[in-house]
Amino acid sequence: MRVRPRETPRWTLTELAAELDAVATAEAIITGISLNTKDLEPGDLYAALQGANSHGAAYVGVARDLGATAVLTDPEGAAIVTGLPMIVVDDPRGVLAELSSTFYERPSDAFTTIGITGTQGKTTTTYLAEAALGDRRSAVVGTIGTRIGRVPAASTLTTPEAPQLQALFAVMREEGVELCAMEVSSHALVKGRVDGFTFDVGVFLNLGRDHLDFHKDLEDYFLAKAALFTPEHARHAVINIDDPHGRRLRELTPLPVTTFSTDGNPADWRAVNIRPHRLGTDLEVLGPDELAIDLSVPLPGVFNVSNALSVIAALAQAGYDPKDLAAGIASSTGVPGRMERVDAGQVFTAIVDYAHKPDAVTAVLTALRPVTAGRLIMVIGAGGDRDHGKRPLMGEAAARHADVVIVTDDNPRTESAASIRAAVMEGAAVGPGLAIEVPGRREAIAHAVQMAHLGDTVVVAGKGHERGQEIKGVVHPFDDREVLVELIGESA
């Protein structure tokens, strides 16, 4: 959370105010920017913004105690702030990204930036981009965190807030990164987290139902994502035209477009001769200028072919040789918690996967069906304090495509686990898969392990790489992979 460049910038508050055509109420020295006291460091300008829960100005006392030297806020905040010099503007969130980029002297100009958006596959695609670059120095930013030259660097949110993101970019510049592949959430686009710089390439993967607790409807969600494909945010668009919203976006965007397809649609980059196998997929990639290359994607699921093809299209656009990229992708060691196989000597196949949206559940089960000789058994739930409408849809997607659905808890947060399970069960009741409700995630995984035979595939869906379950507001350590290994060991 406190990743900052080694070389500390030093601005006066007056200089920063001048960047905003504003005035400082008094002088101060600024060596960092933060909009949350949780990652504030001495010398920071604390951006006190109006939020959904509170006004950041309410935390100015905390910020001062932690060593903040000044505050950026709006007139409402200015009425609350005492004891620190201020810059007051009408819309501090609107200027924060540009200010953060200026503060670190536009660090992202030093490398190529690829922004990836879509309901599913963002994390996987960033990791495939990292693999595609082989030994070249790259960075990824996303849900699992940030990696710079393959070394983890802490970050919060899928797309960090601008002060944190620009500090990460400054570290990437110091580390000699040549390309950063980052996830761009719809929240980030709405909240201006990726303002203040322009992606060299924006990638659109797909759009399905999600985040309808934040966006008013699917159209609002689509338009939020479409904002990435405007000159303000990106120079070039790479679009999946197998997705209906991708086809719409191709018509909407004013950017130059490169298209890709794994589904036989006419596109600049196409996947043909697709041969799925137990560990991944082999295929041929046809590109511009009659280019044809063999590609082996070492992640199960044909949807991962689409993710890999987007990487080749985007990185080729950025000037990389597609043949080198294909070789890099073939050497990928996988993505934590995404179609991750767990082998503890069991006779069945066990997979941990981050599917926590109905379309992902369908995609995963559809991909595993042709390579599963026996039954598909899925352990599934739905998160608490998020989009309630998604819950029955999760159960339904699982029951339509799995033989056995074990409905259990998946991070209920502050909600009643039983009522979330009931909503998921309601959807799962449509069948044809057999639906069983098992309270307790460990107990549910144990149930799956006990019932699995040779040839079956057990998919533990949901929390994927994450290391804890929040129950009644308290986080309990829980790792699906570790629990699977333990339970397989106990059942041997």
Ligand SMILES: CC(=O)N[C@H]1[C@@H](OP(=O)(O)OP(=O)(O)OC[C@H]2O[C@@H](n3ccc(=O)[nH]c3=O)[C@H](O)[C@@H]2O)O[C@H](CO)[C@@H](O)[C@@H]1O[C@H](C)C(=O)N[C@@H](C)C(=O)N[C@H](CCC(=O)O)C(=O)O
């Ligand atoms: C909806 C949303 O994006 N909310 C984010 C937003 O909250 P907010 O503006 O409503 O802030 P608030 O909680 O009212 O607090 C007001 C202000 O006081 C500050 N504060 C608050 C408490 C404190 O102790 N100290 C402090 O300084 C906050 O930083 C904020 O500026 O600004 C906060 C500060 O950065 C974020 O932590 C918060 O993300 C919350 C935790 C969140 O859950 N966001 C999710 C929905 C999100 O952004 N997800 C996307 C997509 C993920 C995906 O693809 O699945 C992501 O990019 O991660």
Ligand SMILES: Nc1ncnc2c1ncn2[C@@H]1O[C@H](COP(=O)(O)OP(=O)(O)OP(=O)(O)O)[C@@H](O)[C@H]1O
């Ligand atoms: N292109 C795709 N199409 C459909 N489903 C996919 C695709 N790629 C991955 N998935 C499924 O979605 C799950 C989440 O994948 P991933 O973490 O890469 O997506 P994400 O967009 O980063 O999700 P989030 O925003 O929730 O972090 C995977 O575990 C897999 O089940």
